[in-house]
Amino acid sequence: MNKTKIIVVEDNIVYCEYVCNMLSREGYRNMKAYHLSTAKKHLQQATDNDIVVADLRLPDGSGIDLLCWMRKEGKMQPFIIMTDYAEVNTAVESMKLGSIDYIPKQLVEDKLVPLIRSILKERQAGQRRMPIFAREGSAFQKIMHRIRLVAATDMSVMIFGENGTGKEHIAHLLHDKSKRAGKPFVAVDCGSLSKELAPSAFFGHVKGAFTGADNAKKGYFHEAEGGTLFLDEVGNLALETQQMLLRAIQERRYRPVGDKADRNFNVRIIAATNEDLEVSVNEKRFRQDLLYRLHDFGITVPPLRDCQEDIMPLAEFFRDMANRELECSVSGFSSEARKALLTHAWPGNVRELRQKVMGAVLQAQEGVVM
Numbered sequence: 379m380n381k382t383k384i385i386v387v388e389d390n391i392v393y394c395e396y397v398c399n400m401l402s403r404e405g406y407r408n409m410k411a412y413h414l415s416t417a418k419k420h421l422q423q424a425t426d427n428d429i430v431v432a433d434l435r436l437p438d439g440s441g442i443d444l445l446c447w448m449r450k451e452g453k454m455q456p457f458i459i460m461t462d463y464a465e466v467n468t469a470v471e472s473m474k475l476g477s478i479d480y481i482p483k484q485l486v487e488d489k490l491v492p493l494i495r496s497i498l499k500e501r502q503a504g505q506r507r508m509p510i511f512a513r514e515g516s517a518f519q520k521i522m523h524r525i526r527l528v529a530a531t532d533m534s535v536m537i538f539g540e541n542g543t544g545k546e547h548i549a550h551l552l553h554d555k556s557k558r559a560g561k562p563f564v565a566v567d568c569g570s571l572s573k574e575l576a577p578s579a580f581f582g583h584v585k586g587a588f589t590g591a592d593n594a595k596k597g598y599f600h601e602a603e604g605g606t607l608f609l610d611e612v613g614n615l616a617l618e619t620q621q622m623l624l625r626a627i628q629e630r631r632y633r634p635v636g637d638k639a640d641r642n643f644n645v646r647i648i649a650a651t652n653e654d655l656e657v658s659v660n661e662k663r664f665r666q667d668l669l670y671r672l673h674d675f676g677i678t679v680p681p682l683r684d685c686q687e688d689i690m691p692l693a694e695f696f697r698d699m700a701n702r703e704l705e706c707s708v709s710g711f712s713s714e715a716r717k718a719l720l721t722h723a724w725p726g727n728v729r730e731l732r733q734k735v736m737g738a739v740l741q742a743q744e745g746v747v748m
Contacts, residue, residue, distance in 0.1 A: 381569035381614075382498065384408040385424065386625040387417040387432035387444065388460070395488060396474060397431070397460075404491050405575070423451055426729065427567070433460045449704075451739030457496050460486060498570070512606035515688040517680045521548065528675045529555035536672050539679030542729030545650040546610060548679060553606040558646055561605030564598050574617040578635050580626070587636025599632055602645045613653040613664055614674065624668045631652040647672065682724040682731060689731070693719050696732045697747070700739035707744045715747045 384401050388394035389412050401408045411417035414436045421430070430448070432441035433463050441459050448457065459480040482491045524525045528535055537545045546565060553563045571579055578587075582597030597739035598607060609615075615623070626632040627647065631640045682689065690711075697708055711719065715738070724730055738747045 381427040381567060382598055383428045385420050385430045387411045402573060413437055414444055417444055424455060428541050429456045429497060431458045434622055448688050450737055450740050452733030495498055505717050513688045517685050521677060524677050525551055525555060530557060532646050533674035533676060534672050535648045535675045537677050540681050540727055541652050542727035543679040543681060544728050545679055548677060549608045549648045552648055558605045562602050563606045564602035565608040565610055566598050567610055568612050573616040573618040577622060581632045581634050584637050585636035599643045599645055607645045607647050607651040611651060612649040613651045613655055613658055620665045620668050624665060624671060682727045689719055693735055697736040697739055700736045704740050708737050708739045708742050709746055711747045
């Protein structure tokens with residue numbers, strides 16, 4: 379199941395249905411909202427993987443009102459404005475507030491899906507990753523020791539940890555400290571790959587391989603050649619995809635869909651999961667032989683609640699980042715805010731801390747977060 383959901387906010391019911399049907403044909407899950415208030419309710423349940431596509435004019439506000447509310451709440455999902463030609467100046471203004479782009483409604487059919495694909499590709503390639511912060515706490519010093527031990531090898535590494543703990547950052551550190559550092563780092567959201575799309579996504583396809591394959595496509599293994607392939611939330615892979623992946627890893631070669639010859643590859647694999655894969659193996663949801671292939675070496679990332687000494691340094695790091703991104707000048711946190719940060723349970727871990735700090739900085743604008 380694709381993790382990414384497109385939230386379409388459009389008060390014209392017919393046009394909203396048209397956009398959602400277009401997204402469904404391309405394989406994207408979507409959700410409709412005809413009012414600003416409904417969109418806010420959907421966004422309360424949204425994940426970081428989701429994308430918002432909003433009309434500029436709504437019955438109870440505007441797309442820009444929604445964007446401002448999202449950023450104030452620390453919700454940083456990509457945001458795309460749909461507009462009429464006469465409103466382009468306002469749409470451009472929305473980009474200063476953090477929208478990804480604006481699309482004239484007359485061009486939505488041509489422009490929207492390619493833009494979404496571009497957003498997802500950048501996300502998968504790690505091009506929008508958060509800057510890596512050097513954490514000094516004792517738990518992370520132990521992790522850094524394990525990274526130094528395994529980075530220079532070609533061993534497969536499995537990274538365990540709750541959602542939001544920063545597993546992809548650990549994968550980047552492994553890559554950056556390896557002999558493959560100058561080569562590609564390709565991140566794959568395993569939850570977004572259906573069993574039907576996975577062969578082409580991983581291995582590519584040749585022109586004419588299937589209906590709609592108008593051009594040849596390179597897969598993730600080809601893109602990562604010489605570098606690192608990061609399989610994020612690998613436990614979400616369908617069993618059929620697990621079998622396909624296992625065979626490729628065992629034989630160190632793959633065949634693009636529709637091709638007549640195999641291709642060898644030189645890729646280091648790092649995988650991450652928030653699940654106990656041994657339980658998944660016992661429940662027949664994950665192949666034990668694939669787990670063995672992926673888990674030459676393990677690294678467990680602790681939840682933020684177990685790393686108290688990292689909370690304030692991380693909060694200051696995110697405050698500085700928010701000041702730069704949002705053009706604010708917040709100098710610190712009040713004693714009450716510090717106490718709140720240190721006593722909160724942080725179920726969303728580092729990701730939640732970043733969102734809360736971003737929202738607090740935007741609301742404060744200057745001075746200290748109260």
